Amino acid sequence: MKKKEEHRINDSLLIKFLTKEADENEIIGVNNWLIEDEANKRYLEQVKKIWRHSEALNNFDSIDIDSDFNAVLRTIEKNKKVIKLNNQKLFLRIAASIVILLSVGVLIKNVLFQDNLVSVITQNNEQKEILLSDGSVIQLNSNSKLEYPEKFRRKSREIKFEGEAFLEIQKNPDKPFIISINNSIVEVIGTSFNLNSRSNQVTVDMVTGKTSFYSEENRKEKITLLKGERGVYKENKLSKSTNENANFLAWKTGKLEFRNTKLKEVIPELEKYYGIRFIINDTSINDLVITTTIDNQTFKEVMDEFEIIFDIIYEVSNESVIIKK
C-alpha cells in the first residue's frame, strides 16, 4: 500500500505535464514530486514510455491484416503462374534449341557427310561418260549402273557400281577412291582401269597405276594390281593374273585386234562386243586362226569378212548366229 502512495500524483498535473500543457508552477510541482522518491522517477519513466510508444497505436490501427494477407496470397499465386510460364518458356526454349541443333546436325550431315547421291543407268546399246566432282571420268558401258555423290566426302571418294566401265581416277593420295562392286571393293589413289561385274564375277583390268582389290567381308586380305594385271573376284575368292586379253577395252574403243588368234577365242570377244550369241555346229571351226583388226565395224561387215576368210556360212536366227562350214 505504501508503494501506491509513493506514486500518487495529481492526474490532471501528470497529464498536463505529458501533453506539455503544464505551466511553470505545475512543472515545479512535478519536479518536487520526482525528488521525493526514486520510485516516483521510475513511475514517471514508465508512464512516459507508455505515453511515447502509444503513438504507435496509429500504426496498428491502420493495418488491415485481412486485406494485406489477400494481397500476399495474390502475389504468391501470380508468382506461381510466372514460374509455370517461365518453365513453359524454358521448355519451349529447350525444345527449340533441340530442333535447331537437330536441323543444323542434319544440314551438316547433308553437306559434309551424307552424299547427295546421283544414280546413272545405261540401257542396251547405250554408253555414258560421267565426270565426277573430283575430275575423275567414268565411262559406262551398256546395262550398267553407277551411284555417286554430287560432292565427295572429306576423307574419301566412294561410289557404287554394277556392270562394266572404264575408270580414269584423278590422283589424290589424301582421298582414296573406293568402289563398291558386287561385294568387293576396289580402292585406288589415281589410276585407270576397266571394271566389269558381269557373269557373276568382278574383273579389274589395269591400264595405268595401282589399285587395291579386296572383298567386303575380308578387308584385310588385299591384292595389289599393277599395270597390265587382272584381278578377279569370284565365289568369294580373289585372284590375280596377267591380262592376256588386249581387247578388254573394245567396248570403249570400238577396236578389236586379233593376232594369230583361234576362232574359239575370237568368238567370245565378238559375242561380248556385239551382244550376240554364236552357235558353232562344226567344232573344227574353233581351231581356225585369224589375224585381223576390227575398227568400229558393223556385225554384218565383220561376218561378211569372216565368210570370205574362213569359207564359212553364217545365219542369223533370233538373237543367235549359227556358223556352218
Next chain:
Amino acid sequence: MKEKQFITDNHLFNSFREGNENSFALIFEKYYPILVVFAKKYLTDLDLSKGIVQDFFVKFYEKKNEIEINTSLKSYLYLSVKNTCLNYIERKKTQNKHQIIIEHNSTDISDEVSNKIEETELEYEIFKYIEKLPEQCKRIFKMSRVEYKKNQEIADELQISKRTVETQISKALRILRESLSHHLKWLIFITLHFF
C-alpha cells in the same frame, strides 16, 4: 486469435512447412502487424513498410523449404525483416550508381536492433491493452495520442469537462502501466529470452 495463441510457434512453423496453408495465415495474422511497425522504425513510411513486409511474407512462403530456424520463429521473422529493410535502404542509396550491394544477411542482434524489437513489442502490448479499455477511456486516450488533440479540444468535441478528459487519460495510463508493469520491468529480459 486468442485460442490460436496456444499453438506454439514451433508447431505453427512446422505445420506451415508441411504445406498447411492455414498455418501460414496464422503466422501472418500473428506477426504481420508487429513486423510492419518494426519495419517502420527503419523505413519511417508505413505504407512502404507494409509493402516490404508483404514481399517478405511472399518470399517466406515460397522459400519455406529452405528456411532454417535455429532460434525461434519470432526472432527469425524480426531479423529477416530487419535485413530486408536494410537491403532496401542500401539498394535505394545505390540505385543510380553501379555499386556492389552488400547483402544484409546478419543473424546478430545489435543493441540498436534489440532496442527496436523491444519498442515494437511494447507498442504491440499497448495496442492490445488499449483495445481492452472501457470504450470512452479508449476513445479519449486515442484522440489524445493518435489524433494529437489537446485536452480542451477533446472536452469540447465530446462535450465533457477538461477534468474528465484528464482523468480518463490518466486512468488509461494507470491501467496500461499496471498491465505492462511486468513487461516494462522485464522487458529486456523477455526480449533476450526470445532470442
